[in-house]
Amino acid sequence: MNQAIGHKRWAIAEGYIPSYGNGPEPAFTSHETACILNTSDLDAHIKIWIYFEDRDPIGPYQETVQAKRTKHLRFNNLKEPEPVPLDTDYASVIESDVPIVVQHTRLDSRQAENALISTIAYPVAI
Amino acid sequence: MNQAIGHKRWAIAEGYIPSYGNGPEPAFTSHETACILNTSDLDAHIKIWIYFEDRDPIGPYQETVQAKRTKHLRFNNLKEPEPVPLDTDYASVIESDVPIVVQHTRLDSRQAENALISTIAYPVAI
Amino acid sequence: MNQAIGHKRWAIAEGYIPSYGNGPEPAFTSHETACILNTSDLDAHIKIWIYFEDRDPIGPYQETVQAKRTKHLRFNNLKEPEPVPLDTDYASVIESDVPIVVQHTRLDSRQAENALISTIAYPVAI
Amino acid sequence: MNQAIGHKRWAIAEGYIPSYGNGPEPAFTSHETACILNTSDLDAHIKIWIYFEDRDPIGPYQETVQAKRTKHLRFNNLKEPEPVPLDTDYASVIESDVPIVVQHTRLDSRQAENALISTIAYPVAI
Numbered sequence: 001m002n003q004a005i006g007h008k009r010w011a012i013a014e015g016y017i018p019s020y021g022n023g024p025e026p027a028f029t030s031h032e033t034a035c036i037l038n039t040s041d042l043d044a045h046i047k048i049w050i051y052f053e054d055r056d057p058i059g060p061y062q063e064t065v066q067a068k069r070t071k072h073l074r075f076n077n078l079k080e081p082e083p084v085p086l087d088t089d090y091a092s093v094i095e096s097d098v099p100i101v102v103q104h105t106r107l108d109s110r111q112a113e114n115a116l117i118s119t120i121a122y123p124v125a126i
Numbered sequence: 127m128n129q130a131i132g133h134k135r136w137a138i139a140e141g142y143i144p145s146y147g148n149g150p151e152p153a154f155t156s157h158e159t160a161c162i163l164n165t166s167d168l169d170a171h172i173k174i175w176i177y178f179e180d181r182d183p184i185g186p187y188q189e190t191v192q193a194k195r196t197k198h199l200r201f202n203n204l205k206e207p208e209p210v211p212l213d214t215d216y217a218s219v220i221e222s223d224v225p226i227v228v229q230h231t232r233l234d235s236r237q238a239e240n241a242l243i244s245t246i247a248y249p250v251a252i
Numbered sequence: 253m254n255q256a257i258g259h260k261r262w263a264i265a266e267g268y269i270p271s272y273g274n275g276p277e278p279a280f281t282s283h284e285t286a287c288i289l290n291t292s293d294l295d296a297h298i299k300i301w302i303y304f305e306d307r308d309p310i311g312p313y314q315e316t317v318q319a320k321r322t323k324h325l326r327f328n329n330l331k332e333p334e335p336v337p338l339d340t341d342y343a344s345v346i347e348s349d350v351p352i353v354v355q356h357t358r359l360d361s362r363q364a365e366n367a368l369i370s371t372i373a374y375p376v377a378i
Numbered sequence: 379m380n381q382a383i384g385h386k387r388w389a390i391a392e393g394y395i396p397s398y399g400n401g402p403e404p405a406f407t408s409h410e411t412a413c414i415l416n417t418s419d420l421d422a423h424i425k426i427w428i429y430f431e432d433r434d435p436i437g438p439y440q441e442t443v444q445a446k447r448t449k450h451l452r453f454n455n456l457k458e459p460e461p462v463p464l465d466t467d468y469a470s471v472i473e474s475d476v477p478i479v480v481q482h483t484r485l486d487s488r489q490a491e492n493a494l495i496s497t498i499a500y501p502v503a504i
Contacts, residue, residue, distance in 0.1 A: 005389055005471070005502045011131055013161040013196065013229035014244055035391040037429055037469040051163055051196045070391065070429045070469035091163040091196035091227070093131070101469070101500045103391035106242070116484070118392055119245045119371065119497045122227045124131045137257055139287040139322065139355035140370055177289055177322045217289040217322035217353070219257070232368070245371045245497065248353045250257045263383055265413040265448065265481035266496055303415055303448045343415040343448035343479070345383070358494070371497045374479045376383045 004040030006101040009124040010094045014104065015050070017076055019086035030107060032075045034094060034121070037101040038065040044096045050075075050084055051091040058082060065100065072105075094121070130166030132227040135250040136220045140230065141176070143202055145212035156233060158201045160220060160247070163227040164191040170222045176201075176210055177217040184208060191226065198231075220247070256292030258353040261376040262346045266356065267302070269328055271338035282359060284327045286346060286373070289353040290317040296348045302327075302336055303343040310334060317352065324357075346373070382418030384479040387502040388472045392482065393428070395454055397464035408485060410453040412472060412499070415479040416443040422474045428453075428462055429469040436460060443478065450483075472499070 018030035038044040043066050049059035061078045065071045075084050075092070084090065094102055102121040144156035164170040169192050175185035187204045191197045201210045201218070210216065220228055228247040270282035290296040295318050301311035313330045317323045327336045327344070336342065346354055354373040396408035416422040421444050427437035439456045443449045453462045453470070462468065472480055480499040 005387070006500065009131070011163055011165070011227040013163040013227045014159075014198070014231055015161075015196075016198075033392075035393075035467075035469065037389055037391040037471075039389070039429065039471060051165065051194065053195055053197055057194055068429065068435055069431055070393075070467065071431055072392070072394075072467040089161075089196065089198040091161065093163075093165060101389040101391045103497065103500075104244075105392050106244075116242065116494065118482075118484070119229065120500055122132065122229075122246055122249070123500070135257070137289055137291070137353040139289040139353045140285075140324070140357050141287075141322075142324075177291065177320065179321055179323055183320055215287075215322065215324040217287065219289075219291060230370075232370070242368065245355065248258065248355075248372055248375070261383070263415055263417070263479040265415040265479045266411075266450070266483050267413075267448075268450075303417065303446065305447060305449055309446055341413075341448065341450040343413065345415075345417060356496075358496075368494065371481065374384065374481075374498055374501070 004099040006037070006099040007123040008096050008099055010102040010121040011092070011124060012094070012102070012104045012121045013091045015075065015090035015092055016088070016106070017084060017086050029076070033072050033105045034075065034092070035070065035072045035103040035105060036065050037070045038098065039068065040098045041067045042098050043067050044098045044100050047095045048078070049093045051093070053089055130225040132163070132225040133249040134222050134225055136228040136247040137250060138218045138220070138228070138230045138247045141201065141216035141218055142214070142232070143210060143212050155202070159198050159231045160201070160218070161196065161198045161229040161231060162191050162220070163196045164224065165194060166224045167193045168224050169193050170224045170226050173221045174204070175219045177219070179215055256351040258289070258351040259375040260348050260351055262354040262373040263344070263376060264346070264354070264356045264373045265343045267327065267342035267344055268340070268358070269336060269338050281328070285324050285357045286327070286344070287322065287324045287355040287357060288317050288346070289322045290350065291320060292350045293319045294350050295319050296350045296352050299347045300330070301345045303345070305341055382477040384415070384477040385501040386474050386477055388480040388499040389470070389502060390472070390480070390482045390499045391469045393453065393468035393470055394466070394484070395462060395464050407454070411450050411483045412453065412470070413448065413450045413481040413483060414443050414472070415448045416476065417446060418476045419445045420476050421445050422476045422478050425473045426456070427471045429471070431467055
């Protein structure tokens with residue numbers, strides 16, 4: 001299983017990080033995650049662009065997912081070129097130099113009991 | 127990243143807006159959302175049709191998602207040609223003149239703790 | 253928008269109807285739904301097979317989704333050839349004579365606060 | 379409906395089994411499931427690899443899903459070559475010798491009220 005699987009570009013049209021939460025941190029911090037799987041035997045160099053409703057996109061954020069590794073990347077932790085604003089609708093495009101698989105998950109802990117969503121991201125044909 | 131990505135037609139077979147909710151509005155109003163991402167450098171002119179169990183579809187509702195922008199469109203806010211009825215099963219078809227990506231999300235706050243769903247919409251090959 | 257969109261065969265690998273729930277019925281009855289959208293101008297004649305872990309599949313269950321209509325079909329309500337057993341893992345295959353779109357949703361109200369899942373079903377290439 | 383449907387390789391980029399939960403076991407044990415549907419008339423011999431953030435993948439785990447059967451496989455129950463670690467981000471690749479359909483579900487019962495996610499897995503073109 002050293003074969004690269006997936007696509008080199010993915011899109012996630014949903015995005016929203018609540019600014020508050022309940023429960024022990026960091027597990028129960030409200031967060032939004034792009035789960036990235038790189039099955040290839042080459043490191044994946046990832047670029048992420050964040051799109052908004054009312055201003056130009058920002059990016060690229062740059063990350064590396066090592067060969068034969070997964071990384072569950074919290075949008076909350078993206079810092080450069082600037083943190084992703086909270087309580088703000090956004091969307092994202094994720095590009096890689098090797099094929100990857102991307103799944104999108106949010107934990108929303110604004111209320112006493114957490115809520116979860118997850119969906120496969122949109123694989124872009126290129 | 128000025129390339130248009132996605133499809134020009136999408137379908138969401140699930141649809142249901144609860145008529146009540148709990149928690150501070152509008153964040154915790156029960157709502158149903160089509161998250162739309164337009165990465166192209168042209169505005170996307172969107173038409174939406176709503177399908178029902180027992181009457182003819184209504185539409186098109188018309189929206190614009192500007193170039194390089196996302197819009198998280200609440201079905202609750204569609205007004206013309208008529209509001210989407212609450213507590214009613216529906217489905218939707220979304221068309222655009224440029225490729226877009228669509229993800230479907232619902233926040234159901236009928237009970238004390240909210241529940242969330244999200245899924246990529248169905249990209250129609252045309 | 254009289255065009256038929258979607259696939260003629262879909263699969264849902266997840267299936268489980270909890271045998272109990274909380275909250276006002278039928279909205280909060282624990283249930284599992286196949287949301288079906290038929291945008292064509294022909295009625296869709298649907299056949300559903302249910303697969304189990306330890307016995308032969310049962311079916312076909314037969315339903316009709318009228319032209320330009322959606323039907324949010326609760327597996328709980330399937331009666332012929334036999335009701336879908338509760339508290340039992342199952343999967344389903346849905347076939348139609350015209351293209352349809354299928355989305356899978358469950359409301360689990362076993363606890364005081366309901367939980368929801370939803371995902372696009374798997375469109376089978378045929 | 380004896381036709382094989384689906385793909386022979388699937389990927390799930392999200393994976394995380396909480397180490398604790400609430401509610402009667404095993405139904406409310408926090409768990410992560412790969413729901414597998416085998417509609418063919420041949421048994422499906424399944425191999426699963428688990429990928430991590432910081433060490434080499436482990437596997438293959440081996441399972442059989444009989445002809446015309448579904449199996450809702452809990453990652454919690456995988457034992458050989460070693461149990462899947464709890465409270466740890468992972469991803470998975472699932473291979474079969476006949477086409478199958480895979481859907482991913484998690485029940486998170488860490489808090490008083492459970493949360494659920496589900497999504498179709500990523501079907502790999504091979």
